[in-house]
Each structure stands twice: as C-alpha cells, then as structure tokens.
Amino acid sequence: MSDQVTPTSGSASGAGTVSLDEGHHVGTGGLPAVFENPGLPPHVHRAADDDPKAAKRAERQVAVLFTLSILGTLGFIVSYFAIDRTTSVFLPFVGLTNLLNVMLGVTLGISLLGIGFGAVHWAKTLMSDEEVVEERHAIRSSDESRDKVVAALADGAESAQLARRPLIKATAGAALGLFAIPLGVQLAGSMGNPTKALEELKQTIWDVKAGGKPIRLVRDPELTPIKASDVTIGSVFHVMPETLKELREHNVKAGHSEWHGVLEAKAKAAVLLMRLNPSEFKDDALGRKARDWGFQGIVAYSKICTHVGCPVGLYEQQTHHLLCPCHQSTFDVTRDCEVIFGPAKRPLPQLKITVDDEGYLVAPQGFAEPVGPSYWERLK
Amino acid sequence: MSTTASARTAADLRADDAKVTSATGSKAGAAAIWVDERTGIAKGAAYMMKKVFPDHWSFMLGEVAMYSMIICLLTGVFLSFWFVPSAGQIPYNGSYVPLQGVIMSEAYSSTLGISFDVRGGLLIRQIHHWAALMFCVAITVHMLRVFLTGAFRKPRELNWVIGSILSMLAIVEGFAGYSLPDDLLSGTGIRAAEGFIRSIPLVGSYISYLLFGGTFPGEAIIPRLYSVHVLLLPAVLIGLFTAHIVLVMVHKHTQFPGPGRTNENVVGFPLMPVYTAKAGGFFFMVFGVLALISALVTINPIWAYGPYDPSPVTAGSQPDWYMGFADGALRLLPGFLEFELFGFTWSMNVFLGAVALIPLMYTAAGVYPWIEAWVTGDKREHHLLDRPRNAPTRTAIGMAAFSFYVVLMFAAGNDIMAIRLQLSINDVTNLFRLLVFVVPVIVFWVTRRICLSLQRHDREKVLHGRESGTIVRTAEGKFFERHEDLDEFDRYKLVAFESPAPLALPSATDLNGVSSKDAKKARRRVAWSNFFFKTRVEPVTPAELAAAHHHGEHEAIPGGSGHAAIKHDKHPH
Numbered sequence: 001m002s003d004q005v006t007p008t009s010g011s012a013s014g015a016g017t018v019s020l021d022e023g024h025h026v027g028t029g030g031l032p033a034v035f036e037n038p039g040l041p042p043h044v045h046r047a048a049d050d051d052p053k054a055a056k057r058a059e060r061q062v063a064v065l066f067t068l069s070i071l072g073t074l075g076f077i078v079s080y081f082a083i084d085r086t087t088s089v090f091l092p093f094v095g096l097t098n099l100l101n102v103m104l105g106v107t108l109g110i111s112l113l114g115i116g117f118g119a120v121h122w123a124k125t126l127m128s129d130e131e132v133v134e135e136r137h138a139i140r141s142s143d144e145s146r147d148k149v150v151a152a153l154a155d156g157a158e159s160a161q162l163a164r165r166p167l168i169k170a171t172a173g174a175a176l177g178l179f180a181i182p183l184g185v186q187l188a189g190s191m192g193n194p195t196k197a198l199e200e201l202k203q204t205i206w207d208v209k210a211g212g213k214p215i216r217l218v219r220d221p222e223l224t225p226i227k228a229s230d231v232t233i234g235s236v237f238h239v240m241p242e243t244l245k246e247l248r249e250h251n252v253k254a255g256h257s258e259w260h261g262v263l264e265a266k267a268k269a270a271v272l273l274m275r276l277n278p279s280e281f282k283d284d285a286l287g288r289k290a291r292d293w294g295f296q297g298i299v300a301y302s303k304i305c306t307h308v309g310c311p312v313g314l315y316e317q318q319t320h321h322l323l324c325p326c327h328q329s330t331f332d333v334t335r336d337c338e339v340i341f342g343p344a345k346r347p348l349p350q351l352k353i354t355v356d357d358e359g360y361l362v363a364p365q366g367f368a369e370p371v372g373p374s375y376w377e378r379l380k
Numbered sequence: 381m382s383t384t385a386s387a388r389t390a391a392d393l394r395a396d397d398a399k400v401t402s403a404t405g406s407k408a409g410a411a412a413i414w415v416d417e418r419t420g421i422a423k424g425a426a427y428m429m430k431k432v433f434p435d436h437w438s439f440m441l442g443e444v445a446m447y448s449m450i451i452c453l454l455t456g457v458f459l460s461f462w463f464v465p466s467a468g469q470i471p472y473n474g475s476y477v478p479l480q481g482v483i484m485s486e487a488y489s490s491t492l493g494i495s496f497d498v499r500g501g502l503l504i505r506q507i508h509h510w511a512a513l514m515f516c517v518a519i520t521v522h523m524l525r526v527f528l529t530g531a532f533r534k535p536r537e538l539n540w541v542i543g544s545i546l547s548m549l550a551i552v553e554g555f556a557g558y559s560l561p562d563d564l565l566s567g568t569g570i571r572a573a574e575g576f577i578r579s580i581p582l583v584g585s586y587i588s589y590l591l592f593g594g595t596f597p598g599e600a601i602i603p604r605l606y607s608v609h610v611l612l613l614p615a616v617l618i619g620l621f622t623a624h625i626v627l628v629m630v631h632k633h634t635q636f637p638g639p640g641r642t643n644e645n646v647v648g649f650p651l652m653p654v655y656t657a658k659a660g661g662f663f664f665m666v667f668g669v670l671a672l673i674s675a676l677v678t679i680n681p682i683w684a685y686g687p688y689d690p691s692p693v694t695a696g697s698q699p700d701w702y703m704g705f706a707d708g709a710l711r712l713l714p715g716f717l718e719f720e721l722f723g724f725t726w727s728m729n730v731f732l733g734a735v736a737l738i739p740l741m742y743t744a745a746g747v748y749p750w751i752e753a754w755v756t757g758d759k760r761e762h763h764l765l766d767r768p769r770n771a772p773t774r775t776a777i778g779m780a781a782f783s784f785y786v787v788l789m790f791a792a793g794n795d796i797m798a799i800r801l802q803l804s805i806n807d808v809t810n811l812f813r814l815l816v817f818v819v820p821v822i823v824f825w826v827t828r829r830i831c832l833s834l835q836r837h838d839r840e841k842v843l844h845g846r847e848s849g850t851i852v853r854t855a856e857g858k859f860f861e862r863h864e865d866l867d868e869f870d871r872y873k874l875v876a877f878e879s880p881a882p883l884a885l886p887s888a889t890d891l892n893g894v895s896s897k898d899a900k901k902a903r904r905r906v907a908w909s910n911f912f913f914k915t916r917v918e919p920v921t922p923a924e925l926a927a928a929h930h931h932g933e934h935e936a937i938p939g940g941s942g943h944a945a946i947k948h949d950k951h952p953h
Contacts, residue, residue, distance in 0.1 A: 031922035035876070040640030040647065041869040045391065052387035080499060086475075094676050104503045105675020112668030119661030126390045127654050134432040134646045136632055136763060139535045192593040192600065194586040200595050201585060220691050238691060259469035259483060264595045267571070267690035303691065308575025308710070308730055309596075310568055313693040325695045326572060327711045328795055328805050341806050343710060343729050345718035373575035374718060374727040375585045 058125035069114025075107035207366035214362035307344035434635035434648035445518035464490040465606035484687030506674035516702035529765035556609040567688025576734035579727035637876035708791030709733035772831035780824035835917035
C-alpha cells in the first residue's frame, strides 16, 4: 500500500478536492461527496433470544441477584440489632475498624447492589435489545405559535391600557422595582452590627486600658503565667493574655456561659513566644526592632497568619522560621517576622513584652496594628 | 422462584405473550383510570414511557451525579434528625472517651454523637460525605464529557449554563456541609474563609461582620451555614437540576454519529422497560458502591481532629478535593499581589484565588458555547455529538483548561509533596507557579496533535482496512500484512463528521477603498477561525475510498497467493 495523502494543514485542497497520486486519479465517478448513512446494522440476537436454556439461565442469574439483595437486607437488620456498637475488627487493607459500621455498610451494599445488578442483568439479557428510532422535531415553535404569543401579549397590553395609562405604568414599575427592598433591609440589617467592624477588627484583649496594668502572658490552654527564666533558648510557647481568664470569670459572675466570647477573643489574641540567642537577630533595622520589643531574646508574635488567618503553628528551631500550615507562608523571626516565602504579604505583628516585678512576662501594650488577615480599611 | 416453568427463549416470550392492550379489567387498571380521570396523566405517561434514550457509557456520568445528589438528600435528611446546628459551647459527655469533658460546640458534640452513639449513624454520615465527593467528581467528569463531545452546542447552550451553575453551587454546598461539624480542621477552613471574605475590596470587612454576626468565629455562622446547606442551596440545586432534566427531555438526548443515527432522530432504548431497569438499576449500583466504600473507608474522622479552637492547628490541612484548586491557587499567588493604594489595602493575593477564581472559571466555561458559535458562525441545531478527536481545537482547549484546574488542585498538596519527596516547600511551590502557566500550553499542543493523529489513523483504517494480523508471503518472498476492509457500518462511524474549513479573509477595504470597521471585525474572526480549523483532517470521501481501492489493486502481486487482492475483489470499479 502506498502513502495516502491526507488533506490537512489548510492546504489548497478544499472540501471537494481529492488528493491522490498522479496516474491513479479515477475521478469522482458519480460518487457522493460524503458517505451515505447505511442505516441501522442488522440486529443480532443474543444467546437468550434464541436459546431457551440461555434464557432460563439468565432468568436464574437475575433471580440469584435479587435473592442476594434480600439476604443483604436481612443481614442489615440482624447486624443492626445483634452487633455491639463498640466492637472493633481487624480487616486486611482497612486496619482496625468498627464492626457494626462494616457490617451495616456491607449488608446495605449487598442489598442495593443485588437489586442494581439484577435489574441491569435482566435488561441486558432478557429485555428486548432491538434499538428503537424516535424522530426529532425542531425545538422552535411554529411561526404561527410565535405570532399567537405576540398577539396575546399585545392584546393583554391593550386590554390593560398599558400604553395609555402612563401613570399606572410608572407607579407599577416603581412598586415592583422596590418591593424587595424591605426584605433586603430586614435581612442585611439584622445579620449583625457592622458599624463596630472597623473598631473591633483592631482590638484584642491584649489592649491595656489607659492607666491599666501590663497584661501577663499565660500558657495556652493552662492559662498559667510564664517566667522569663522558664523560656529556654530554642523553646516555643503558645500564649494567651491573662485577660482571657478574667473574661471567663466575668462571664460566670455575670451569669453568662463561661465560654461567651472566649473563642472570639482567642481568635485575635493567640500569640507565639520564642527565645532566640539575642545575637541571632539580624543586625538591621528590622532585626534590632524585633530584639528591642522582646526581652533578652524572648519575642512574642501574633500567631494569626496575615494571609487568611490560620494559626502559624510550625516553628523551625534551627532557622527561626515560622511556617503557616494552611498555605505555607514563611516568616523570619530574626527579621521581625518578615515574609520570606509564600502568599502572605505582611509580617506577623509583634507584641511588645517585658517582665514584671515577679519576673513574669508581661505585655505593657497591645498590638500596634490589627492582627490577622488584611482588609480594606486596615490602614484607617 | 419462577412462574414461567416452560423453557422458552426471550424472543419467543416477547413475541407470543398475550398483550394487555386496555387499562380496563384489572385492579391496577382501575386505579390508573381513577388517577387519569383526575389528572389526565395517561397521555403524558404513554409518551414518556416510549421515550428513547441512546446508549453510551459516557452518558452514565450525569446519572452518577444525579444519583449521588439524591443519596445526599436522603442521607442528609437522616443526619438532620441528630445534628444540632449550634456553636454553643458545652462539655462533651458522649461515649467517645478521649474527648469526654472537653468543651466543644453542640455542632461538634452532636456530630460525635452521630458517629459513636447513633446506631448506623456513622454509616449514614460517611455515605453522605462519600456521596458528596462522588457528586462533585461526577459533575466534573460529566461536564468534561459534555464539553469534549460538543454537546453544549445549539440548542443546548442554556442547559450548559444551568449545568455550569449547578457545578459551581455543588462546590459551595459541599464547603458549607463540610464546615458544619465544627471540628478543628473544618473550623480552620471557616477561619480561612473569613480571611477570603475580608479580602473583598471596599465591602469585605462589612460582609464578614454580617455573615459571622460580629467578630470571628461568633455563634452565628454554624446555624447560618446550616440553613444555607440544608435549605437554600438544596432548593436551588433541585430547582436547577429539574430544569436541567426537563431540558434534556425537551431536547432529547444527543447521540454519537453512527449507522442509522442522524441529526433528526434518536436511536436507543425506550424508557419502559429497558431504561427503567438500566437507569433504575444503576441508581442502586451507585448507592451500593457508596455503601460499601462507607463501610470500609473512613472519611473525615472528625473525632481525631478535636473541637475547633482558633489557636491550635493541624499540619497538612487540606480541604475536600473539590476545593483543592482554589486552595492551590491561594498557595501559589505571591504575596506581592497585596498592595496599598489610596490608603486602602488591596489583598489581591487572596482575592484572586479565593473569591474571584471560582466565578471567573465558571463564567469562562458558561460563555464558551457562544464563543465557539461566533467563530464557526454555525446556527444549526446539533444533536449529533463530535468524537473528541474530530474537533481537535475544542478538545485541546478543554483539556488545557482542565489541566490548569488539575495543576491548581495538585498545588494544594505542595506541603505533602515536599514532605513525602524530601523537597523544599519553596521549590515545590515555585515549580507549581511555573507549571500552572506551562502545562496548559503543552497540554493544548499535545492534545491537538493526538487528535489529528487519531483522525489520520481513522482515515488510514477507512482507506486501507484494519490490520488483520495475517502475514502473507508472495511468490517472490515479499511479506506484507493483509488488511481487512471495514464493513459499511464500522466505516460510517469513522467518516461521519464535519471538518469545517477556516473562513477566508475578506478584502480589508470596502468598494470605495476605505478600510471598514466590519473588515477589522471580520479579520479577527478569520484569525480565530484559522486558530480553530487551520490544521485539520477531513473525513474520507467515497471517491477517496474508491481511489484507494483502485490504487491498491496495482499493488496486488501477480501470481501471488491472491490474498492481497481478496480485499479488493469486493469493490470492483
């Protein structure tokens, strides 16, 4: 067989052109331009269509599948009542797992699959497999129907005197245009109070009231104060402000749930405390600021990622990098938690700390900027 | 078990059995008459039962989506009987020992209850979750099928748009449901979602405050998400899904071209009984498989994560797979996309990936039918599908878009990859930043080449028959493989397609020699048309086949075994 020339690449060969080797051009010879549809191929009988034994076999197979389903259903009911809720079972490839869940799921699966396979097998072996042809009709309506719709609309408009009653037209339009507003106002107006948004996004429970005492740093979740001497070089503490304890106590006194507002406070106040050798801070403006806002190499940073707010939970002792596990923003503690990689833009806000008379770490003031993800009015 | 004791073939039984032709006479018939006299439903029912659906494995993908959705609705109703959509903090006192006494939300506590204290509750919960995952997989693959076969063309553009919206809402519905248990992992997801919302320019802070009823997390978000998850979105999903199915009925299902199948008919099996059995049976199969998976494979073990607390976090936080692409985009977008302008903060590093990406992607998908129709200028109805290879550029566009999606999805696993492969997370991320631009281009080019090759292969098969595997040796000792001609039915499947030529460039100036705006527009269209159709393969024509046979005869070896000529004897000209 020789090469065939494929009309490709937008060459001169138009749809009607036939590219053939010279000398063999036989012309179109009255052949149609495209192949004609040969029509449905002849129907081929399946085994069960012609052989009574095959038909009987198929019938039995379907019946077995349906019976399997019945057994599955019974198995489910027995399992539901008979199996202890806490029993575990070891299954290969699955491991230790709850026996009740396995038995209920497997029996339910058998019950459903029995019906499914039974019905499909029935359809494939015994129901007619002769293909049926249904004609399509144009999707569009007839011109007559379209005209009728136009006429009906025009009649309706005329009967309602839409064109000749501009006052009604205008007021009806306005009324329909406005009626949804009360619902929207109710919904949006009652969802929450956004007037406090900008104010509250800035506040944390680290903020010291005017003339108030510095706030002690306490361990999360034990809420015990931390002595500077407890923080050894290379260690890292998950920290909350002592005011969190006060918030809970206040709740109890006021008759609220003890936990009222606690998660909201924690969501902004979470802090990570690390101790570096003071010489490890970079000797530039950022590094010096980080060291100065700390105490003997102990520094505290907001744990809430400036990207989308996940807790920056991973601290690399060797490199002094903080890594956010959600989207891998990486912050360099030796340079004031500047972003060195990842999708975050801004450094983690630093919490200025010192020690009180008893040697406990305290924060004399709150964060200097809003913690957490960026928002439109952050600089306001 | 069986009442038809005599052994007869299936064909005999169908042919000989006495047919019931009237509704009168039986109890069921009487009931049907009662209903029909009050609803007049018989006319429609008779039509529906005879409705024909074509058979093809790829048409089952949409069915999987439909059934998964129904299974979600069913199991979701069960779950709602035990789930408490409240963020109120209580101490846990259920039967899961490691968490006893721990302060947690009622939502988390009740989800633990469903998992440990409600008999079979864990199974229902896991079926619900697996079905949701399956729903999103099936929708995605179904959408690919519809795109790659050109099923979105007139008159089905609207249904393509409805489907795109369904696909997008399925993701949102999934995220809302996934967030409800208020465990540490899903709570971290809501935490991130609050960050996403804040990144919306101008109104982000306020929208966040409204949705959360104040500062994050608040106690409002769980009940609100619950209402969205069990009421609002299911209502919209079911409404759109119904419209989707009704339009399928109205349009009648598309079919692949083939012998007997034309643009004016639909060839397949009637709803009664074959499709009822096949599609109905398939529902049970999907449900059964989901039940088996849920029995054996744990999904979302919320008890292992603990209750939500804004301070701790688990490493390796990944969302459900269908949110992966958005999460991946978020990991790749560099921080410098956040900037300050006019005294405001523009967090484009977050906004583009987390807020804008999903609607943008679905809008691009949604408008594609109009783009292609503009390029082709084709206003005809298309009920015959394209085999993907027969529309190389469309297939390449579809696969390129899909590869973009897949790269983003894998980017959401950059941390896992870095750990497993002992690579630097920075290198992995930077590689993905590169791949997200490079892979779609490569995939586009490769896909188009593969399509064209497959088309050429089809031509080869039509012109020279299929390889029989029989080696023939001629008298002179030459060897060649005998090719067998395709029969007309198999051949028709390979030649029944159109290969439109690109539009020709009109003259750039009008009759007076003035360059016209229309000409500019036309040039743009011609450029697009060339992009789509410049490289193309045409179907074999009867003339080409005749010529190939004629040509082949000269190759037949004189005095040989004659095998080579056998093939052509059937087609003398």
